[in-house]
Amino acid sequence: MPVGMLKSLVFLLSLLPLGYYGWGIAQDTLGANPVEALTRGLGTWALNFLLITLAVTPLRKLTGWHVLMRLRRMLGLYAFFYAALHLATYLWLDQSFDWNEIAKDILKRPFITVGMATFALLVPLAATSNNFAIRRLGGRRWQALHRTVYAIAILAVLHYSWMVKFDQSNPLLYGGILLLLLGVRALWREQERKGQLAGKYLPKIRGRIIPITPRQ
Amino acid sequence: MRKYNEPPGSEITPPELHARRREFLKTSIGVGLLAAVPSAPTFAAAFQFGADAKKSPFSTVEETTPYKHVTGYNNFTEFGPDKDDPARLAHRLITRPWQIEIGGLVNKPVTLGIEDILKLAPLEERIYRLRCVEGWSMVIPWLGFPLDVLLRKVEPLGSAKYVEFISAVQSENMPGVQYHYLDWPYTEGLRLDEARHPLTLLALGLYGEVLPKQNGAPVRLVVPWKYGFKSAKSIVAIRFVENEPRTLWNKTQPDEYGFYANVNPTVSHPRWSQARERRIGDFFKRDTLMFNGYAEQVASLYTGMDLRRSY
Numbered sequence: 001m002p003v004g005m006l007k008s009l010v011f012l013l014s015l016l017p018l019g020y021y022g023w024g025i026a027q028d029t030l031g032a033n034p035v036e037a038l039t040r041g042l043g044t045w046a047l048n049f050l051l052i053t054l055a056v057t058p059l060r061k062l063t064g065w066h067v068l069m070r071l072r073r074m075l076g077l078y079a080f081f082y083a084a085l086h087l088a089t090y091l092w093l094d095q096s097f098d099w100n101e102i103a104k105d106i107l108k109r110p111f112i113t114v115g116m117a118t119f120a121l122l123v124p125l126a127a128t129s130n131n132f133a134i135r136r137l138g139g140r141r142w143q144a145l146h147r148t149v150y151a152i153a154i155l156a157v158l159h160y161s162w163m164v165k166f167d168q169s170n171p172l173l174y175g176g177i178l179l180l181l182l183g184v185r186a187l188w189r190e191q192e193r194k195g196q197l198a199g200k201y202l203p204k205i206r207g208r209i210i211p212i213t214p215r216q
Numbered sequence: 217m218r219k220y221n222e223p224p225g226s227e228i229t230p231p232e233l234h235a236r237r238r239e240f241l242k243t244s245i246g247v248g249l250l251a252a253v254p255s256a257p258t259f260a261a262a263f264q265f266g267a268d269a270k271k272s273p274f275s276t277v278e279e280t281t282p283y284k285h286v287t288g289y290n291n292f293t294e295f296g297p298d299k300d301d302p303a304r305l306a307h308r309l310i311t312r313p314w315q316i317e318i319g320g321l322v323n324k325p326v327t328l329g330i331e332d333i334l335k336l337a338p339l340e341e342r343i344y345r346l347r348c349v350e351g352w353s354m355v356i357p358w359l360g361f362p363l364d365v366l367l368r369k370v371e372p373l374g375s376a377k378y379v380e381f382i383s384a385v386q387s388e389n390m391p392g393v394q395y396h397y398l399d400w401p402y403t404e405g406l407r408l409d410e411a412r413h414p415l416t417l418l419a420l421g422l423y424g425e426v427l428p429k430q431n432g433a434p435v436r437l438v439v440p441w442k443y444g445f446k447s448a449k450s451i452v453a454i455r456f457v458e459n460e461p462r463t464l465w466n467k468t469q470p471d472e473y474g475f476y477a478n479v480n481p482t483v484s485h486p487r488w489s490q491a492r493e494r495r496i497g498d499f500f501k502r503d504t505l506m507f508n509g510y511a512e513q514v515a516s517l518y519t520g521m522d523l524r525r526s527y
Contacts, residue, residue, distance in 0.1 A: 031288070031289065031300070032284075032285035033299070033494065034499075035499060094501065096500060096501070104489070105489060109488060111487055162487070163487070165350075166297065166395075166398065
C-alpha cells in the first residue's frame with residue numbers, strides 16, 4: 001500500500017471514536033449520563049492515542065516496518081485533538097465556562113491539576129509537530145522538547161488513576177502498558193550504551209596493529 | 217436444649233386459627249370458585265403490589281427520571297464498579313426467602329421475613345430527589361413506608377443512639393464482592409433521630425412495582441437528604457448501637473465519605489465540587505440544594521453542628 005493511502009486510512013480510522021460519540025449524543029445511545037460517557041470516552045481516546053504514538057518506535061524496531069514512522073506525527077496530533085475535546089467537554093458541559101469555579105477546581109483538586117498540566121504540556125508538542133518547527137528548532141532541540149511526551153504520558157495515567165473512585169484495574173492496565181513502552185526504551189538505551197563501550201561502532205580491524213607511542 | 221429444629225415463631229399457626237382449619241378449607245374453596253368467575257381480574261387487581269399506595273405530601277412535583285435510567289444506571293458495588301453492572305448482574309441476587317434481623321440495644325429483638333415486613337404498614341408512594349455523591353441526581357417514585365414503623369416494633373433502649381444497617385452478601389452471586397479492597401458486607405448507619413425522621417423511608421418498590429434487584433431488592437433504605445450511598449440496599453440486619461458505627465465507604469476513604477454525608481453544596485468532595493449536579497436526562501448541570509432541597513424538614517436535626525467538620 002502506498003504511504004499516502006495508508007495515511008488517509010489511519011486518518012479516517014482515527015476519527016471513528018469521535019463519530020461514535022457524536023452519533024451517540026445525537027441518537028441518545030450513550031446511556032443515562034451521556035455527558036459523563038462523552039467526557040470519559042474522549043479522555044480515554046486521548047490516552048489511547050498517546051500510547052499508540054509511543055508504541056510506534058518500539059514496533060518499528062521489532063517489526064522493521066519503517067513506514068510506521070510516517071504515521072507518528074498524525075497519531076500524536078490525534079492524541080492532542082482528543083485531549084482538547086476532552087478538556088472542552090469539561091469546561092463547557094461540566095463547568096459552563098464558570099472560570100471562577102474552574103480556577104478553584106484546578107487549584108483544589110489534584111486530578112484536575114494533573115489533567116490541566118498534562119494538556120498544557122501537550123500544547124507545545126502539537127504546535128511544533130510540523131517540518132517548519134523542526135527546521136526552526138533544529139533536530140536536537142526539537143527532539144529534546146518532544147521527549148517530554150514520556151512525562152506527559154505518566155501524568156495522563158496519573159490523572160486517570162486519581163479520577164477513578166476505587167476500581168484501579170483500568171488505570172493499572174494503562175500504567176502497565178506505559179511501563180512496558182518506556183521500559184523497552186530504557187532497556188534498548190542501556191544495551192546501546194554497553195554496545196558502544198564494547199566498541200560496537202569501531203571499524204573492523206584487519207592486518208597488523210602498529211602501536212603509536214609518544215616520543216620521549 | 218432443643219432436640220429438634222424448632223420452627224420460627226412466624227411459622228407457627230396460632231391455636232385459634234388451627235382450630236378453625238376446616239372452616240378455612242371451606243371458605244378457600246369458595247374463594248377458589250369465586251376466582252373462577254369472569255370478575256376475577258378486578259379481584260386480582262385489588263391485590264396488585266402498590267396499587268392502593270397513598271400519595272405522600274413529601275413527594276416532589278418534579279418530573280421523574282425515566283424508568284430505564286432508574287433501573288439501568290446504578291451504584292450497587294456488590295455487582296461491580298460500573299453503572300451498568302447492577303442491571304446486568306443483579307438478577308443473580310436471591311431475594312426469597314429473605315429475613316431482616318433487628319436487634320442490638322432494644323427491648324424486643326425480632327427477625328422478620330420479607331412477607332411480614334410488607335404487611336407492617338400500607339405502602340405510600342414517595343417521589344424523592346436522589347443525589348449521588350458523584351454529582352448526578354434523579355427523581356424516583358418509591359413505594360414504601362417510614363422506617364420508624366419498623367423501628368418502633370422493637371422498642372429501642374434509651375442507650376441506643378445510632379442505627380446500623382447491614383446489607384446482604386451473597387458471594388457466589390455478587391461478582392463485586394470479590395473486590396477485596398472494599399470491606400464487605402456493605403454497612404451504613406444513621407443517628408437514631410435521623411433514622412426515625414418521617415422522611416426516612418423503608419422502600420419495597422418503585423414506579424408501582426416490586427423493587428427491582430439492581431435497586432436493592434427486596435428492601436432498602438431511602439434517606440433523601442443524604443448522598444445516595446447512605447441509603448443501604450438489600451438490608452439483612454438492623455442494629456441499634458450506642459456509638460457511631462463505622463460504614464463501608466467511611467472505612468475505605470474517610471476523607472471522601474463522612475458519616476453524615478448530608479447533601480451540602482458548600483462542602484466539596486476532595487476530588488470535585490458538590491456545588492452543582494447533573495440531573496439524569498439534562499445536558500447541563502444545575503445547582504445542588506442544601507440537604508438536597510429537604511432543609512425545611514431536616515435542618516433542625518443539625519442545629520449547633522459544624523457541617524463542615526461533620527460532613
